[in-house]
Amino acid sequence: MSGLCGGKMFISTLFLVAVTMYSVSGQETKIIICERTTGEINCEEGLINIATAVYGRSDTTTCPNPQVSDTSCASDVVAVIGSKCNGRSQCSITATNDLAGDPCIGTYKYLEVAYTCEGGQATVGPCEGCYTNACKMSCGKNLTAEEILEILRNVEITLDNAANVAEELENVTSMGQNISLEGLNVVAELLEDINEINSTETKVAKSMVGIVNNIAALPDEQLGMAEEENSSPSRVVLALEAQLAVIEVGNGSSRFVETNVAAEVLDVTPEDISQGYTVFMAVTDDGESISDEDFKVERGDLTQEPEATQAQATLFIPSGLADRFSGRRGRLVITTYRVPSMFQDTGIAQFNQDVEENNGPLNSRIISASFNNEKVEDLSEPVRISFTPLNPNGTNAQCVFWDFDDKAWSQRGCNKTSNDTSDRIECECNHLTNFGILLDIYGGEQLSGEADFILEIVSYVGCLISILGLVMTIFTFATNKKLRDRKPNQILLSLCCALLGLYVVFIVMISVDTKRDVTELSPLPCSILAAFLQYFILAAIFWMAVEGYNMHNLLVLVHHYYLPRSMKKASLIAWGCPLLIVGITAGASRQHYAQTDFCFLAFWPVISGLLIPIGVVMIFNFVIYVRVLMRLNKTMKGQHLDKTEKRQRIRRFQNAVCILTLMGLTWSLGYLSIIQPASAVVQGIFTVLNSLQGFFIFMLYCVRQPQVRMAWLSQFKCCLPKYFTTPSAVSSGSGQPSSTLKNSSSDLKDGPFPTRTPAEIRPETGG
Numbered sequence: 001m002s003g004l005c006g007g008k009m010f011i012s013t014l015f016l017v018a019v020t021m022y023s024v025s026g027q028e029t030k031i032i033i034c035e036r037t038t039g040e041i042n043c044e045e046g047l048i049n050i051a052t053a054v055y056g057r058s059d060t061t062t063c064p065n066p067q068v069s070d071t072s073c074a075s076d077v078v079a080v081i082g083s084k085c086n087g088r089s090q091c092s093i094t095a096t097n098d099l100a101g102d103p104c105i106g107t108y109k110y111l112e113v114a115y116t117c118e119g120g121q122a123t124v125g126p127c128e129g130c131y132t133n134a135c136k137m138s139c140g141k142n143l144t145a146e147e148i149l150e151i152l153r154n155v156e157i158t159l160d161n162a163a164n165v166a167e168e169l170e171n172v173t174s175m176g177q178n179i180s181l182e183g184l185n186v187v188a189e190l191l192e193d194i195n196e197i198n199s200t201e202t203k204v205a206k207s208m209v210g211i212v213n214n215i216a217a218l219p220d221e222q223l224g225m226a227e228e229e230n231s232s233p234s235r236v237v238l239a240l241e242a243q244l245a246v247i248e249v250g251n252g253s254s255r256f257v258e259t260n261v262a263a264e265v266l267d268v269t270p271e272d273i274s275q276g277y278t279v280f281m282a283v284t285d286d287g288e289s290i291s292d293e294d295f296k297v298e299r300g301d302l303t304q305e306p307e308a309t310q311a312q313a314t315l316f317i318p319s320g321l322a323d324r325f326s327g328r329r330g331r332l333v334i335t336t337y338r339v340p341s342m343f344q345d346t347g348i349a350q351f352n353q354d355v356e357e358n359n360g361p362l363n364s365r366i367i368s369a370s371f372n373n374e375k376v377e378d379l380s381e382p383v384r385i386s387f388t389p390l391n392p393n394g395t396n397a398q399c400v401f402w403d404f405d406d407k408a409w410s411q412r413g414c415n416k417t418s419n420d421t422s423d424r425i426e427c428e429c430n431h432l433t434n435f436g437i438l439l440d441i442y443g444g445e446q447l448s449g450e451a452d453f454i455l456e457i458v459s460y461v462g463c464l465i466s467i468l469g470l471v472m473t474i475f476t477f478a479t480n481k482k483l484r485d486r487k488p489n490q491i492l493l494s495l496c497c498a499l500l501g502l503y504v505v506f507i508v509m510i511s512v513d514t515k516r517d518v519t520e521l522s523p524l525p526c527s528i529l530a531a532f533l534q535y536f537i538l539a540a541i542f543w544m545a546v547e548g549y550n551m552h553n554l555l556v557l558v559h560h561y562y563l564p565r566s567m568k569k570a571s572l573i574a575w576g577c578p579l580l581i582v583g584i585t586a587g588a589s590r591q592h593y594a595q596t597d598f599c600f601l602a603f604w605p606v607i608s609g610l611l612i613p614i615g616v617v618m619i620f621n622f623v624i625y626v627r628v629l630m631r632l633n634k635t636m637k638g639q640h641l642d643k644t645e646k647r648q649r650i651r652r653f654q655n656a657v658c659i660l661t662l663m664g665l666t667w668s669l670g671y672l673s674i675i676q677p678a679s680a681v682v683q684g685i686f687t688v689l690n691s692l693q694g695f696f697i698f699m700l701y702c703v704r705q706p707q708v709r710m711a712w713l714s715q716f717k718c719c720l721p722k723y724f725t726t727p728s729a730v731s732s733g734s735g736q737p738s739s740t741l742k743n744s745s746s747d748l749k750d751g752p753f754p755t756r757t758p759a760e761i762r763p764e765t766g767g
Contacts, residue, residue: 027116027117028051028114028115028116029114029115029117030112030113031112031113031114032110032111032112033093033110033111033113034063034065034108034110035096035109035110036094036095036096036289036292037095037259037289038093038095038174038213038258039092039094039095039111040091040092040093041085041090041091041092041113041115042089043088043090044117045119046117046118047087047088047089047117047118047119048085048086048087048088048090048091048117048118049115049118050081050085050086050113050114050115051078051114051115051116052078052112052113052114053078053082053111053112053113053114054075054076054078054112055074055075055077055099055103055109055110055111056073056075056103056104056109056110057070057072057074057104057107057108057109058072058074062110062112063108063109063110065108067106067107067108068107068108069106069107070106070107071107073104073107073109074103074104075099075101075103077099077100077111080100081093081099081111081113084171085115088171090175091171092171092214093111095110095111096257099111145179145183146178146179146180146182148168148172149172149179149186149190150186152165152168152172152190153186153189157190157193157197158197159197159199162194162199162204163201163203163204165190165194166191166203166204166207166208167203169191169211170207170210170214172187173210173215174214181222181225181229181230181232182230184215184223184230184232184233184236185226185232187211187232187236188230188232188235188236188239191208191211191236191243194239198246199243199246200246200248201248202247202248202250202254204243205243205247205254205265208239208240208243209240209256209258209261209262209263210258212237212260212261212342213258213260215341215342216260216261216338216341216342217259217260220344223341223342223344224344226344227344231407233341233342233343233344234342234343234402234404234407236342237342237343237434238404240335241368241370241373242373244263244265244331244333244335244373245265245331245333245370246373247265247331249265249267249331252266253265253266253267257290257292257295258290259288259289259338260290260338260341261335261338262281262335262336263334263335263336264295264333265331265332265333265334266331266332267329267331268329268331268332270322270325270326270328271322272299273317273321273322273325273332274319274322275299275300275319276299276300276301276316276319277297277298277300278297278299278300278301278302278303278314278315278316278317279296279297279313279314279315279316279317279334279336279367280296280297280298280308280313280314281294281295281311281314281336281365282294282311282312282313283312283338283365289338290336290338294311295336301316302316303316303384303386309424312364312388313336313364313365313366313367313385313386313387313388314367314385314386314387315334315367315369315383315384315385315435316383316384316385317332317369317432318379318382318384319381320379320380320381321379323380324379325372328372330371330372331371331372331373332370333368333369333370334367334369335368335434336365336366336367336368337365337366337367337368337434338365340362340366340436343366343402343409345407345409362436362437363387363389363390363391363436363437364388364389364425364436365387365390365436366435367434367435367436368432368434368435369383369433370432370433371432375431376431376432377413377430378430378431379430379431382428382429382430383428383429383430383431383432383435384427384428385399385427385428385429385435386418386425386426386427387424387425387427387436387437388423388424388425389425389437397416397425397437398411398416398437399411399414399416399425399427399429399435400435400436400437401414401429401431401434401435402433402436406590406591410592412523413429414427414428414429414430414435415427415429425437455683455684455687456510458684458687459691460507460510461691462687462688462691462692462695463506463507463691465691466499466503466692466693466694466695467500467503467504467507467694468695469694469695469699470499470500470694470697470698471500472698472702473492473493473496473694473697473698473701473702474497474500477489477492477493477496479715480711480715482711483707483711487567488554490567491543491546491547491567491570492547492697492701494543494571494574495540495697496697498536498543498574499536499540499693499694499697500694501536501539502533502536502537502539503694505529505532505533505536506533508529509529509530509533509599509600512529512599513598513599521599523591526594526599527586527593529594530593530595530599530601531582531586531593531594533600534578534581534582534585534601534605534609534610535578535579535582537610538577538578538581538609538614539575541578541613541614541617542573542574542575542577542578543574544621545574546573546574548620548625549624551624551628552624552628555631556627556628556631581609581613582609585601585609588608589602589604589605592605
């Protein structure tokens with residue numbers, strides 16, 4: 001007895017104990033399972049033989065709980081536990097009122113089981129539970145979870161055996177990590193088969209809740225691989241919701257509460273729904289189980305009550321739902337999940353797997369509602385959900401729902417209505433499903449409101465200045481035939497057009513985004529805007545690649561510089577390839593193409609549709625830069641060029657390197673701001689350089705070029721003051737006007753880059 005008393009004294013020091021085991025009289029073992037928790041009976045050698053099993057309460061120290069008013073109430077459940085566990089090597093038991101009713105109304109109870117391990121081999125279950133010849137042949141053997149599942153896979157499920165099959169699946173899934181990915185797939189298949197026979201037994205639904213509870217306890221890594229391979233976690237959740245929608249409901253509702261999942265099914269009429277329903281959900285103080293007391297479904301709008309603010313998740317189903325099901329009676333199914341393991345967004349998981357401080361993107365409990373297992377969308381009155389974030393330090397919370405079609409979290413139809421300083425995250429969605437909130441997947445902190453405002457002003461001003469510079473550049477080259485006819489200038493003109501389109505679309509994009517983290521544009525126009533932005537970014541990048549290729553031909557492959565119809569080919573590639581990439585990206589990502597609170601590409605479209613093409617072009621231009629630098633250095637060492645041509649080539653090379661450096665530098669910072677947590681300094685530099693990029697091109701290719709200034713002088717001579725028509729006004733900056741004027745005609749002839757046929761190219765020797 002000293003061991004017994006010592007065990008109880010140890011238990012009394014804990015606030016809540018799920019399972020406690022201790023030995024009595026040598027071979028007999030006793031297990032205590034607190035109410036609404038699950039315990040395991042294991043016999044490493046021999047088979048389980050239940051000696052006694054009592055459900056109730058006989059003292060105040062075992063499984064201590066404030067809700068204890070009776071210590072002399074109990075029910076003998078040895079027959080129930082024995083039928084479930086006798087003759088097995090392992091058995092999972094959950095202490096609930098389903099064992100024998102409620103022997104202690106209003107009192108927190110526990111299950112006390114005494115058992116021994118007898119000699120023999122474990123069986124799949126009682127032999128009378130076998131439904132096929134394969135099962136009967138295996139009866140009496142010690143089988144693995146995979147072997148049991150294979151036997152059950154061959155069972156023809158009927159209304160008569162559905163409850164037994166579901167119970168057997170609950171036992172098998174309690175074996176935990178012994179279940180393989182294919183085993184999880186078999187479980188999902190069997191549950192789907194049970195759905196097809198439309199069993200209304202409450203026992204079937206109870207076992208399914210237990211199955212989901214067991215699977216939710218598996219490691220996230222295992223469930224993530226299962227989701228990616230066969231979508232079994234999502235399929236199991238769908239099977240549970242389908243089964244709950246058809247069960248028999250006694251006294252208006254049926255309720256199931258396990259450690260990781262809880263559900264309540266209500267038989268409702270349109271009149272019931274017209275008042276709305278409020279759902280509350282919280283976990284126990286130790287965070288290890290869903291609280292039965294705090295999981296409630298109440299009629300009416302109680303979202304402003306103190307009880308709602310204390311709950312970890314609250315959901316209000318609007319009265320407008322009644323209009324969708326006028327005259328129809330149905331089942332309102334509420335489910336909640338303590339952990340997000342059943343909802344494995346493999347895309348986010350792969351991105352975050354190396355980020356230590358981000359154990360998972362979901363920052364809330366999960367709460368769900370469905371009606372008759374039907375798809376309910378485009379509600380006139382939104383569903384309101386509020387959460388207390390699990391991680392109070394999380395930033396950039398997003399209101400999301402689980403999209404079973406894409407097996408991913410989605411923001412479609414959901415808006416965050418609370419501000420960033422609120423302790424609770426409040427959301428509105430126009431449909432019913434599984435809801436939650438996500439952390440910032442980048443793991444970094446957002447900029448402050450003041451910093452965000454400053455960057456927005458810088459973006460506006462910089463883009464407007466660049467637009468003005470690009471318009472002047474395009475006008476200059478487009479209206480001057482001598483400048484326009486040369487291929488390098490045509491490339492520059494195309495690049496300017498792409499950048500001009502980019503700046504205009506960007507101005508429109510930030511103009512419609514007046515509120516932070518709030519959806520202000522419907523998905524279709526937002527996606528169209530994002531597509532235009534992606535297209536012009538890629539077009540500018542591809543024209544930059546053409547610029548690099550042209551420079552390579554000019555300075556490296558001098559003898560092979562002339563290519564027939566090269567400009568037409570370049571235009572086809574630089575304008576056509578971005579269009580193809582945009583189409584593929586949008587088609588592959590569909591509704592996940594653009595963000596909802598800001599009309600820019602979503603995470604994976606950014607990776608595949610922008611970062612990868614930009615990275616390829618940057619590498620291409622870097623290789624060209626190295627080759628040109630080597631070639632120029634080699635040429636400079638020789639004596640094959642006169643000083644004038646050397647000076648011209650160096651000047652032209654400097655112009656090209658300047659624009660390559662500008663493009664490469666700004667997009668390198670873009671990589672840092674997207675892939676890594678971006679600091680305010682990096683974002684500030686990125687914003688300044690990108691917003692003024694068009695202005696830099698104007699300064700480099702117009703203001704700095706003597707031939708362009710001469711063209712301006714020729715075009716606008718009548719409109720300029722007399723001072724600007726003097727030779728000194730068009731000096732190249734050397735301080736020698738006569739020299740500048742002397743070379744201006746040749747500069748104008750050649751343009752920023754020489755355009756010569758093979759016959760005009762001077763052969764080079766040596767070097």
